[in-house]
Amino acid sequence: MEKMRYMLSLFIFALKEEIKIPVNTLFRYVYIYSVSIDYLQDLSNSKEEVIIDKNIGIGDYSILHEALQSLNETRMINMIDAVNIESTESLQDYIQGLLSTERVKHDLNNITYFVGIVSNYSEDVILSIFYNEPNVLYATNRNENVIKLTNNKLYDLLKKFEIIANNECGKDLDRYDVFTTWIDFVFEEYLQGKGIE
Amino acid sequence: MSGNFLDKAKNSSSLISEQRIIEYLSKLDKAVIISLDNLEFFSNHLVDIKIKIERVARSDIHHLKIDNNGIKLHETIGKSSINEAQLHNLVDGMFKDYSGYCFIVNAGISYVMFNGVVDDKINASFMKRKTMQLLLGTKKNVCDLEEVFENFFSACKYHKEYKEYCFSSNGMIKAEIKEQQLRNLLMKYLDHNVKGEVQPEFCTDYYNDEESVDIYLNDGTHRAIIEVKFAFKESYYSGNTYYSFSTRIGDGMKQLDKYALHLADGRRQVDYGYVYMFYCNDMTADTIRNKVNAKYKELEKVLSAEFFSIYKCTLANDLSCWCH
Numbered sequence: 071m072e073k074m075r076y077m078l079s080l081f082i083f084a085l086k087e088e089i090k091i092p093v094n095t096l097f098r099y100v101y102i103y104s105v106s107i108d109y110l111q112d113l114s115n116s117k118e119e120v121i122i123d124k125n126i127g128i129g130d131y132s133i134l135h136e137a138l139q140s141l142n143e144t145r146m147i148n149m150i151d152a153v154n155i156e157s158t159e160s161l162q163d164y165i166q167g168l169l170s171t172e173r174v175k176h177d178l179n180n181i182t183y184f185v186g187i188v189s190n191y192s193e194d195v196i197l198s199i200f201y202n203e204p205n206v207l208y209a210t211n212r213n214e215n216v217i218k219l220t221n222n223k224l225y226d227l228l229k230k231f232e233i234i235a236n237n238e239c240g241k242d243l244d245r246y247d248v249f250t251t252w253i254d255f256v257f258e259e260y261l262q263g264k265g266i267e
Numbered sequence: 268m269s270g271n272f273l274d275k276a277k278n279s280s281s282l283i284s285e286q287r288i289i290e291y292l293s294k295l296d297k298a299v300i301i302s303l304d305n306l307e308f309f310s311n312h313l314v315d316i317k318i319k320i321e322r323v324a325r326s327d328i329h330h331l332k333i334d335n336n337g338i339k340l341h342e343t344i345g346k347s348s349i350n351e352a353q354l355h356n357l358v359d360g361m362f363k364d365y366s367g368y369c370f371i372v373n374a375g376i377s378y379v380m381f382n383g384v385v386d387d388k389i390n391a392s393f394m395k396r397k398t399m400q401l402l403l404g405t406k407k408n409v410c411d412l413e414e415v416f417e418n419f420f421s422a423c424k425y426h427k428e429y430k431e432y433c434f435s436s437n438g439m440i441k442a443e444i445k446e447q448q449l450r451n452l453l454m455k456y457l458d459h460n461v462k463g464e465v466q467p468e469f470c471t472d473y474y475n476d477e478e479s480v481d482i483y484l485n486d487g488t489h490r491a492i493i494e495v496k497f498a499f500k501e502s503y504y505s506g507n508t509y510y511s512f513s514t515r516i517g518d519g520m521k522q523l524d525k526y527a528l529h530l531a532d533g534r535r536q537v538d539y540g541y542v543y544m545f546y547c548n549d550m551t552a553d554t555i556r557n558k559v560n561a562k563y564k565e566l567e568k569v570l571s572a573e574f575f576s577i578y579k580c581t582l583a584n585d586l587s588c589w590c591h
Binding site: 087092094095098123125126127153169175178179182183185186187189190191192193194195196197198201227230231234235238239241242243244246247248249250251252254255257258259261263264265266 | 271272273275276277279280281282283284285287288290291292294295306310311312313314317396399400402403404406458459462463464469470485486487488489490535536
């Protein structure tokens with residue numbers, strides 16, 4: 071839980087300009103980050119497993135919820151209402167205090183970059199991204215709710231795209247460009263489903 | 268789906284992620300030009316760059332030069348009150364001979380330059396995405412469903428395709444129009460007019476596949492379930508399933524009650540529950556309203572707390588009003 075609490079506090083810090091942060095969208099950010107960071111940071115052989123609730127579009131709900139409660143109890147966040155939170159000065163001071171640690175700075179940098187990309191999309195688009203994430207699609211088709219990141223299907227898809235774009239089509243994409251292109255693709259498919267072309 | 272995504276590779280653009288990041292930085296409402304020789308410097312030092320931008324004066328335009336070690340130079344290069352054309356001239360004058368990347372952020376303007384040239388392709392795709400996101404903003408949230416139901420009823424009344432779908436040329440409701448067809452009609456309208464996921468036959472019980480509510484909506488923040496029912500008088504319907512209006516309203520409420528209990532058992536989050544009734548008979552709108560209220564009163568003692576926690580209302584859509 072401590073790891074999740076730490077991760078959530080970095081996400082909330084990266085989102086501190088938002089007047090309110092929808093809790094479920096925040097949880098979906100954490101899920102999408104968890105499955106994409108292997109590719110974005112070119113890590114391999116992740117041993118993690120993520121439990122998803124495919125019906126509400128959330129990963130590791132109970133751990134996330136427990137971590138959020140803990141942040142609330144220590145006044146790192148305020149619950150605005152049942153579905154939205156805001157960060158407090160305590161959280162900002164806490165993270166600022168940790169920034170002299172290289173590891174924290176590295177983690178915050180990754181999360182800030184990720185948040186910088188995904189926070190440009192509305193909450194319904196983020197939900198659609200969750201449902202269209204290849205690991206979730208695979209688990210849904212097999213009626214499973216545990217995703218083993220040793221066999222990360224998003225990693226494979228993005229890697230394949232990167233090879234086609236850069237090696238076969240002569241592009242010069244970095245990993246974040248590939249990731250953003252995937253997000254945009256899901257966004258466009260979602261728009262088509264909503265009758266916006 | 269993955270095949271279609273891979274097809275995008277030939278039209279993909281570099282700098283697309285950086286474009287998103289400068290859009291994110293533009294929320295800080297400061298005027299900044301960031302120059303760097305290597306894109307990795309930007310991703311490696313984003314936190315420092317953001318903290319720096321948070322702490323600069325809003326009244327000025329700031330130039331930050333980034334190198335391998337972080338922010339190498341910070342200088343003030345003008346007043347942020349200048350207009351768009353003046354800003355472009357300022358940027359041109361300073362960076363048209365610069366070999367590297369420039370990210371420009373000021374009051375609603377954000378764009379990328381490489382080797383002194385504005386990347387039109389990436390800026391066009393940025394504008395398109397922003398417009399699309401705005402269009403998406405016109406779709407309603409799940410918490411505004413009752414407004415969408417009203418609009419749906421208006422669409423049924425005034426758009427002839429709804430009538431053509433349900434009625435034969437002799438004015439009778441077609442025999443094949445049953446609960447599933449009516450549900451699909453409502454669901455398609457909701458899918459085009461409400462944000463997020465709209466699913467049919469959402470299973471409310473983890474252990475029993477049979478326990479599925481007709482329509483489930485989730486806009487990312489709120490969720491709703493809708494149980495659809497119909498009751499047509501024999502003289503208006505070519506089919507052979509005739510239900511009493513009150514009985515079907517009661518059935519809808521009891522089913523919603525059962526689903527609310529399952530969802531609560533599974534700690535699943537649902538915020539709103541509706542019964543949606545398609546009907547065609549000789550009763551007035553007032554009589555219909557009274558019948559719905561009477562059924563609610565009759566069942567009030569047997570319905571669960573879980574039902575009342577989500578139930579919003581029962582809506583009745585009179586097919587005799589459709590485009591006649």
